[in-house]
Amino acid sequence: MSRALINKYNIAGPRYTSYPTVPYWNQDTFSLNNWKGSLVKSFKESNKSEGISLYIHLPFCESLCTFCGCNKRITKQHSVESPYINAVLKEWQLYLQLFNEKPVIKEMHLGGGTPTFFSPENLERLIKGILEDAVLAEDYEFSFEGHPNNTTKAHLEALYNLGFRRVSFGVQDYNETVQKAIHRVQPFENVKRVTELAYEVGYTSVGHDIIFGLPFQTLEHVKETILKTKELLPDRLAFYSYAHVPWIKGNGQRGFSDTDLPSAELKRAQYELGKELLAEVGYHEIGMDHFALKSDALYKSMEHGKLHRNFMGYTASKTQAMIGLGVSSISDSWYGFAQNVKGIKEYYQLLEKNMIPVYRGHILNKEDLTIRRHILNLMCGLKTEWSANNLSFPELPEALIRLKEMETDGLLTINSNSIEVTKKGQPFVRNICMAFDLLLQRKQPNTQLFSMTV
Incomplete structure (x- = not known):
């Protein structure tokens, strides 16, 4: 892998164990x-x-x-x-x-x-x-x-x-x-x-x-x-x-x-x-x-x-x-995420009150569910499509524009209704997912929230 590619794409980005990522949950x-x-x-x-x-x-x-x-x-x-x-x-x-x-x-x-x-x-x-x-x-x-x-x-x-x-x-x-x-x-x-x-x-x-x-x-x-x-x-x-x-x-x-x-x-x-x-x-x-x-x-x-x-x-x-x-555990219903409190004392106190000890989470809307599917497809199968599975979304053209330079660099191929990550692009799959991450694109963080992608 060339030094130029590493320097170009080594930026802070999510690991995408969820979408939306935790910093973008809507409280x-x-x-x-x-x-x-x-x-x-x-x-x-x-x-x-x-x-x-x-x-x-x-x-x-x-x-x-x-x-x-x-x-x-x-x-x-x-x-x-x-x-x-x-x-x-x-x-x-x-x-x-x-x-x-x-x-x-x-x-x-x-x-x-x-x-x-x-x-x-x-x-x-x-x-x-x-x-x-x-x-x-x-x-x-x-x-x-x-x-x-x-x-x-x-x-x-x-x-x-x-x-x-x-x-x-x-x-x-x-x-x-x-x-x-x-x-x-x-x-x-x-x-x-x-x-x-x-x-x-x-x-x-x-x-x-x-x-x-x-x-x-x-x-x-x-x-x-x-x-x-x-x-x-x-x-x-x-x-x-x-x-x-x-x-x-x-x-x-x-x-x-x-x-x-x-x-x-x-x-x-x-x-x-x-x-x-x-x-x-x-x-x-x-x-x-x-x-x-x-x-x-x-x-x-x-x-x-x-x-x-x-x-x-x-x-x-x-x-x-x-x-x-348990403390800090995150649950996933597909339609929503919920995270437990992180302190053991607070965890015990809420359970004593017969309360499920959740302190934050996110309920996914229709857009979230669509983007979540694309990111899962990319992370697990290194490809995604948007016609047959009704996975098109209004901002798809902008996402494809963001991916165009990555295609030029040989990291993926863009087809009429799908994209596929190349072998060369596999180490940069997090970067590719970021092009679909509408919440991240709309509100870029002012401080570093994530680890480096490379």
Whole structure:
């Protein structure tokens, strides 16, 4: 990739895990009642046909990783586990009261924070409490995020016995200098241990999360990390660009200076090298920043045109409704988004009042739904069209004008009623989506809201 293209298109832009993106949510048209209504509508339309997804946020960590942009609470006091689980189960009960039938759970994911901060016994209590008043879809998928340093065989066995078959481990980078800078020291031996343990227990999909663009990270560091990853051959990989947004995430991302970070050109070289090394052993690029072996469900989903993207990233299956439980979790009814309060104390207080602990959100209008579909098409399938699916919109000609220069640069092709991202343009898919983002185009931010696209 040329330096000129990187310099030209390396601008701040959304990752598009939603549209509208969170900074452009309209609080004036949002209310808790509107959100409940949108969810009930979605549930009635889709529960029997496809079920729902659950995301459960478990925010506690024993130490702070300075690369992390997640909502987390740092503590070594494990007495926090039980009250938090009680609260999440209470929130789930409040949602159940909205429905006239048992929800069919197709997908459940435990994220954090560090889900394996919780004891196996408490995780078992949480999941059993969730499933008590629900039924499972025939093709359900349960997954969780594990920390290589504290995930035990007991964790893996307890969750396996509850139906979990996919686990992802946060690796980031194996170089000791980089690990110390991001405060995430974990030897390769720890990752090897839990990866092999997961397969031994019976997990059918093991993933590793790797990050490029970290402080002090060089091309050689990325090469070393990928070569070690190839030794273990996990089923899928998230190969993320580090999102440096300290103005949003506070002191956690200020453990190093901007000058310690690789340049945009070096970041892209890190990604291209990693991709090349992964391809040598059979990994295929999935959408943006993801890779999978042909045997993994994520690859099969891409092949069959069923890849989906939401606040959990890329998923192999889609449900119209996704409920987020726990502090800061985001729910998606397709017709609306809702985010929970971020403070644990406030979360508990609202639940004590029998209130679903939402503090902001967005109800999508007709235009939002159209643009959302285009952006999902591009992020998941690298193409979109607007005649057959009634996806035309008044400002489409202006969007195509914005894309014309990208077409000249070889990033996409514009046809009479569709566009398609080229192989050369795949690293710039976020930039291409931005041309469709009407809210962003109408009101460009005065300050930087998003990470850099390259």
